[in-house]
Amino acid sequence: MVVGMVLGPELLNVVPFPLALTLVGEVGLLLLVLEAGLEVDLAMLKQIGGKGLVVAAVGSALPLGIGTALAFWVARIDIIEAFAVGASLAPTSMAIALNILKVGKQLHTPCGQLIIAAAVIDDVVALILLSMVKALQNDPLSPTDFVIPIASSAAFTLAIGGFAVVGMPRLMKIPVVKKHSESETFVNIAFFTLFLLAIGLMNATFYGKSSFLLGAFLAGLCFCTVGKIQVSMTTSPRVSFLWLTLCFFPRRKRPCGTPR
DSSP states (O other): OHHHHHHSTTTTOOOSOHHHHHHHHHHHHHHHHHHHHHTOOHHHHHHHHHHHHHHHHHHHHHHHHHHHHIIIIISOOOHHHHHHHHHHHSOOOHHHHHHHHHHTTOTTSHHHHHHHHHHHHHHHHHHHHHHHHHHTTSSSOOTHHHHHHHHHHHHHHHHHHHIIIIIHHHHHTSHHHHHHTTSHHHHHHHHHHHHHHHHHHHHHHHHTTSOHHHHHHHHHHHTTTOHHHHHHHHHOHHHHHHHHHHHHOTTOOSOTTOOO
């Protein structure tokens, strides 16, 4: 991050095509958020959801409040810019927490899931704050600029999250689906559906004045009960990238996932 700040257009400006590098970084970020949604353990999340909500609320409110107050009272900058400073401090690095818990083999423990639950809620709040910061760029500002991102993010989270918690597990228990859930064909179809859903939800959340990262996370959350996808996503990243290529280049004739 520091190297990007120093070499980027804001300081030395020696990096060619910074927008292209930003696009590559956003694709990587999307895949990390997608994987974070896949790694959520719904059963354990239901048990510790209340604790995770409290931890996330405190973890979001304190950095937001302290950052905004310091920027406004100490740095003497405008309140809108101070709010943007506070919002930049609110997110929890879910991807880093996820990797650390994986390496330490603590991801599926109660403590690990509490951390992930808090990070998930915290990042959803951060995505809403990001939408609000973008809304602050509108001139002139109106109350709807704040209400729409919050209402849109809440609606998407409740609707898609509700399907992930209630609808998808029921779908996986249908005899025909359960019978073929371990087959390679089912995994390929599930991967294709996952990426199509991610692309669709990213567009829907973006045009709904929310954050497209929320759409990527909710897409992964919908498939967190499909264990075969979780294993393939972490152990066979090549398959994931092939299916992602197929989504963007549908004219490709060779079936993605088929090794050369």
